[in-house]
Amino acid sequence: MTRRKKPLIFIVDDVPQNIQVAMSHLKALDCEFAYATNGEQALERIKITMPQLILMDVMMPGQSGFETVEQIRKNRKIDSIPIIFLTARAEPEDIVRGFELGGVDYITKPFKGVELRSRVRNHLELSAYRFSLEEQVRKRTQEAELLKDVIIEAMGEMAEYRDPETGSHIHRTREYVYTLSITLVKNGHFTDQLTDEYIALLKKSAPLHDIGKVAIRDSILLKPGKLTFEEFEEMKKHTSFGEEVIANLEQMAGHPTSFLSCAKEIAGAHHEKWDGSGYPRGLAGEDIPLAGRIMAIADVYDALISKRVYKDAISHEDAIQIMVDGKGAHFDPLLVDALMEVEPVFFEIAQANRD
Template sequence: MQSIDSHRPLILVVDDAPDSIEPIVDCLHRADFRTRIATSGSRALQLAGDKPLPDLILLDVTMPDMDGYEVCRQLMNNPATASIPVIFLTIRNEETDEQRGFDAGAVDYITKPISPPLVLTRIRNHLTLKTASDFLRDRNSYLEHEVTRRTRELSLIQDATIVAMASLAETRDNETGNHIRRTQSYLRALARHLQTHPRYAAELTDENIDLMYKSAPLHDIGKVGIPDRILLKPGRLTPTEFEVMKTHTTLGRDAINRAEALFGVSASFLRFAKEIAYSHQEKWDGSGYPLGLAGERIPLSARLMAVADVYDALISKRVYKPAISHADAVEIMREGSGKHFDPAIIDAFLVLQGEFLAIAQRFADRDTDPASEAERLRLVFGG
């Protein structure tokens, strides 16, 4: 339990002249203040940092080892003591001396000989201001902590929402969970590489890349609405079946719109998920679906997803096709530049192709080999 004495304000008195210290300390004690005494600048710096910290410091200017201005500057430069108000008590009464005191960080400047009522009033005023300042600082610290906590909580809710929706899609799709991990990792690698690209830098902020990465698993969420006879068909789709399959883009966007409606918002963290789900099958030359968008009319997040998704589809075994080698997939992607894909994104892909292969190997499906046989043997035997 705190003692009653600990609630009395503690004043550090700094002066090298005993005949100056005695009347000040006597005045403070009669006003029910506690005191500490330092007779040099170096001792003042030491006592100012001792717990409990002083509530206020009365500081003389003229001292032999270190003048009061330097003591005050050092106190203000130390985070532990910077918030302690300093009042100069000095015989130096020139206007320039007073200005030097305020420039050093003092809150007040009183010339000697002192008037005890005046000094006590000034001390009480500055202690009141310090109490208010401490309250505001503590409150701001609490609010910052609360904002950080709630932001982290919101981020976890966002992650959980996306994971839940992506898991729902996985239960219907003939692709694997590792496909989701690979494609979101490809997308993030491309986006980070393009952060310095003059056309994309403004959109590819760290925050947006993080949201795109989280949203990537929802690119095929619309497949939950495709009938099993089409979604799980082992052979090629008929033209009619393919038209049904193409609706997964619209179904995906609509599913995310409904999720946003449940949140009661129209522009949420799912904005990139909507873009990716609806537009990742569009092609740079306008021959894609569902809208036949071309060039930069296709959202950037969807253009990134198109490269990630097609590369992974090429190197992965499916019930309706075998996997091809990484090298062959790279050539197909290169040929698609300016037709299927944004040329700038393909340029980034070609620079990052080694990283893509590493991601594919890290998240490889059990029966899918992302590298050619020669590449696989090289990796196994370290050649």
Template sequence: MSALSPDQRPTVLVVDDVPENIAAMVALLQDPYRVKVATRAATALQLAREAPPDLILMDVSMPGMDGYEACRQLKADARTACVPVIFLTARAEAHDEALGFEVGAVDYIMKPVSAPVARARIASQLALKQAHDFLRDRSAWLEAEVQRRTREIELIEDATIIALAALAETRDNETGNHIRRTQHYVRALARKLQHEPHFAGRLDDKAIDLMFKSAPLHDIGKVGIPDRILLKPGKLTAEEFEVMKTHTTLGRDAIADAEAQCGTTSSFLRYAREIAHHHHEKWDGSGYPDGLAGEAIPLSARLMAVADVYDALISRRVYKPAFAHDDAVRIIAEGRGRHFDPRVIDAFLAITGEFHAIALEYADPAGAGPAPAPAPG
């Protein structure tokens, strides 16, 4: 094995108030190690904090601050806590040695120092520190790598959602701002409900973030609706409306197929599937596709129901002008306990100003195209 260059050698800080002791340790260590010296504990602390050495050889009895107190301060400082300290002392009492280990020292070398013993113990502690540093650095690298790859996956998820949602919007004659508005409405409602006891455990920050990401896929099933129905400029017949309603199950099936391909049910895809499948269900059971009622409707879909209807009301359609914000709020409030979850409506009524601000921030550009034709009746 080739010898280490001077800059690669481990650094040992020798702390002793007796010049002869300093000279002896420098002579012992200067070939295999870079040696720094200090004759006072306070000076040693300053040197160690500025450039932490690989190991400290510390005398116990020194004027002013003794070695025990210096070691305590080294171990209390994050910059030097991992630097091993070996005490050099003539104190041979058992309680002195015990105190040394109590304040954080890793070894105790008695004076007069035996050169072979000192070299062996110093080499042993430096090897342990090198192994510790390697594991610590490896752990930090792995943690950073996991965070980097997790972020990459999140970015891929986000891009996939936007791409799929935009694909659905290109066939739906609505602008992409509809999906942006509705996802922000969903998040605003979820945050308002987050700390209510009834929703404890179901609306933590992670769940809210996943619902926000999933919301743009609520109408992904419209990709499977024939153009003659989806793009019809007039009122749908009863038969055509039955076909239009299948966009909920088409969306569910597409997302369920994606889950099956992944071989697992992720929280992200679960929320997307729930929202696509059930956002047209009604609290009283009169909605579609399954006629679910009350708490049987997934919470994510109950939030989307309010977001979707509010946005439909305030948006211009080929069959109606845009409703004013106050009129949309009144209509939704009238649906409390029938169309919508009462608790969700109470949250909505408490933050209608936030809904209005979202609508203004993500308003459709002038002359945006109309949405699909209305249902019959």
């Protein structure tokens, strides 16, 4: 909610004279005012004006004040605005209902001007203090997220710096992962797992898929030719090393987090294959974590179109054909279908993030 220089008080009462009386008592607080004379009108205007405080009458024709507040509490945009009931309804059960609906105060008519001013002033000050705290939390959260993103990027690049020909690999694969995920959701696949929050985690975690390469010897990682059987067996260990690195981070954090759990799945499972012939565990089909299956598509496609010390790059078209040939063997068939739908987007991402 954007904060005004002067707080806005929204008054809801079906009697215009009552609105004028309340405004006259409160003008000394240096506030701005808006009003409505029925509940339906109030709901529409409150969503537009976004006041700092609402004064709500209860007895109104049509939708009552209680019913109006129930509707306000169902709208996430305005549900946190503090509400003071200002009404002639003084029965104990009415007061209880007012507080049960989330009212911050309950003032009965007739009231004294000094009482109204004091209570409104207190709640405006509380609202301003809460807003200040929320802003501080928001800024701290943004700073923490930014720091986390920078650390993730740096950790991902630790592995990439070991292989100077893959400088933009982490940037491209992150975008491939995101594109593939939203396409799967659009097509109605894995919607229970691929929530907006989880897709954001996947995108953030993708740069850590090869973090385990920091433990692989340069003589293997940078070898300008085919690896021997023994060398390839050591190279394959980067998946397990990656899991260990992230597991150590979880231990340092004191407990598992959704982000680190996702990153660990990506690091450990992105070389598994749909038919069970992959590594490090030889998982097959849906036993392979979805994060690993998605990362496999991104990682293999990018490896195919990129030059390495041991191979030349191939064209986008040839790479896509290899991916299609791997459907049901190397890759989850549903993911290959999604790739075919967005393969022009993959090409655009690759062109925009060349090494």
